[in-house]
Each structure stands twice: as structure tokens, then as C-alpha cells.
Amino acid sequence: MFYKKLSETEMFVQVLGDGGKGFSFKMAKTQTQPRNAETVMPKWLTEHFEFLVSGKGRWVADNSKFKSEREPFDEYGMEWTWGLGKKSLKGRLFALRDKKELGTFWEFIIFWHPSQRKVIAQQFNGGGIYGEGEMKMNESEGKSVIELEQTFYGPDGASWKQRHQNIDGTDDFQGQSFNFIEGKWSPDRIYIWKRAS
Structure with missing residues (x-):
């Protein structure tokens, strides 16, 4: 040589x-x-990951406020597991009716991008929609708020923005979604996610 x-x-x-x-x-x-x-990877992200996977890594939110003929689900569930080396999280969102799973709607991966120095969240659904964005930690009214702003891309070429804010508790967390309409963020649903036993 x-x-x-x-x-x-x-x-x-x-x-x-x-x-x-x-x-x-x-x-x-x-x-x-x-x-x-x-x-x-920042400390807040490690702590958030550990919070989400603790216990069984399963969370359930009551959907009775939004239940309808078009959305006949009693609850929504999330399940989180560690990615390789505990440097990322893999997750899924599913629906429940009569305590039985009806199928997975979304799959997620969240990771620290070492070169871009930011937290990236990606999600995919079975209909071909892809979402990607940055997750940040902000302080609001003395509370730590985890904020995720994403752009979604549909298989028809359409794109749109959505934002989520989470506030972690002890055995639950509050999640609120926002839609970007005519240049402004409009509040949408609020769910309380409880640790599944």
C-alpha cells in the first residue's frame, strides 16, 4: 500500500x-x-425521549369531543420506542374503538441532526402523505413547551403547514395542534395524552 x-x-x-x-x-x-x-443531542430532547418511552411507551387520548360518523373513534393512541443507540425515537399513531386497535394512521421518527444542529421530525401515512419539520423547546408562562412545526406534502402535489405544541406532565402531556390558514396560525384540537397502563 x-x-x-x-x-x-x-x-x-x-x-x-x-x-x-x-x-x-x-x-x-x-x-x-x-x-x-x-x-x-440537547438535554431537553433526551429527557423528552425518555419521558415518551417510559412505562410501555404507550399513550392514549380521549376523542369523545371530536367523535363523529366520519371519525368514529373513542380514543387515539401513540406508541414510542427507541431507535438505534437511543439517539432517535420511532412512533406510531393509531385509533381505538371499544379498547381495540383499528389500525395505524401515522408513523414517526424524531432525531437530532448533528450537522444541522436541530431536532428533525418526519412522519408518513399509508395514503402517501409525508411531513417533515423542526422540533424546538420554548419557555412560555414558566412552562417548557415542545413545539413542532412541519410542512406536509401530499401525493397530489399539495403542501400545507401544521404546528403542534406539547407540555409534558408527570404521567400525561397536553398536545395542541394549529393549522396555518391565510398566513396565520389557527388553534385546532387539544388532547390530553395519558400514559397507558
Whole structure:
């Protein structure tokens, strides 16, 4: 094996076997960021992940206020599990009627993006809709509010924005959704998610 430094950012490597046959390539040094407090997963995110997966990682919210012929569900459920290395969360949203699961509507993944230095949330549904956005921690009226703002893309080419705000409790959390209508955020539903036993 033969190495030759071409510059501060490039190196030539040649590997030869018996008979003089082999291969060669040029390696380039990429820009790396120092590992510091800004490039590692923030403490609030680790705590939020641990909160969501604690117990069985299952949460249930009463849907009686919004139940209708078009939406015949008694409750909604969420289930969260760790991703690889406990650096991400995988989740799903499903419906319940008479305490029985009726199917998964959404799948989620939430992770810390070390290069962009932000929390990314992605979600997918069976109809081909994809949502992606950034999750942040904000302080409001002395409470820690986890805010997620996403853009959704439909298979028909349509796109729209939605926002969620969560306030973690001890064994529950409040989740509120907002729709972006005519340049303004309009409050939508509020659910209290309780830890499933």
C-alpha cells in the first residue's frame, strides 16, 4: 500500500497485489465540526425521549369531543420506542374503538441532526402523505413547551403547514395542534395524552 499526501486536504492511495494489479484512489478530507455542546443531542430532547418511552411507551387520548360518523373513534393512541443507540425515537399513531386497535394512521421518527444542529421530525401515512419539520423547546408562562412545526406534502402535489405544541406532565402531556390558514396560525384540537397502563 502506498500513500502520498497531495495537499492539506487530499491524499493519494495505491494498493497493489501480487503481479502488480490493484487499485488506486484519491481521498479528500471533509469539513468536520468539533464535538461540543451545540453538536450533541440537547438535554431537553433526551429527557423528552425518555419521558415518551417510559412505562410501555404507550399513550392514549380521549376523542369523545371530536367523535363523529366520519371519525368514529373513542380514543387515539401513540406508541414510542427507541431507535438505534437511543439517539432517535420511532412512533406510531393509531385509533381505538371499544379498547381495540383499528389500525395505524401515522408513523414517526424524531432525531437530532448533528450537522444541522436541530431536532428533525418526519412522519408518513399509508395514503402517501409525508411531513417533515423542526422540533424546538420554548419557555412560555414558566412552562417548557415542545413545539413542532412541519410542512406536509401530499401525493397530489399539495403542501400545507401544521404546528403542534406539547407540555409534558408527570404521567400525561397536553398536545395542541394549529393549522396555518391565510398566513396565520389557527388553534385546532387539544388532547390530553395519558400514559397507558
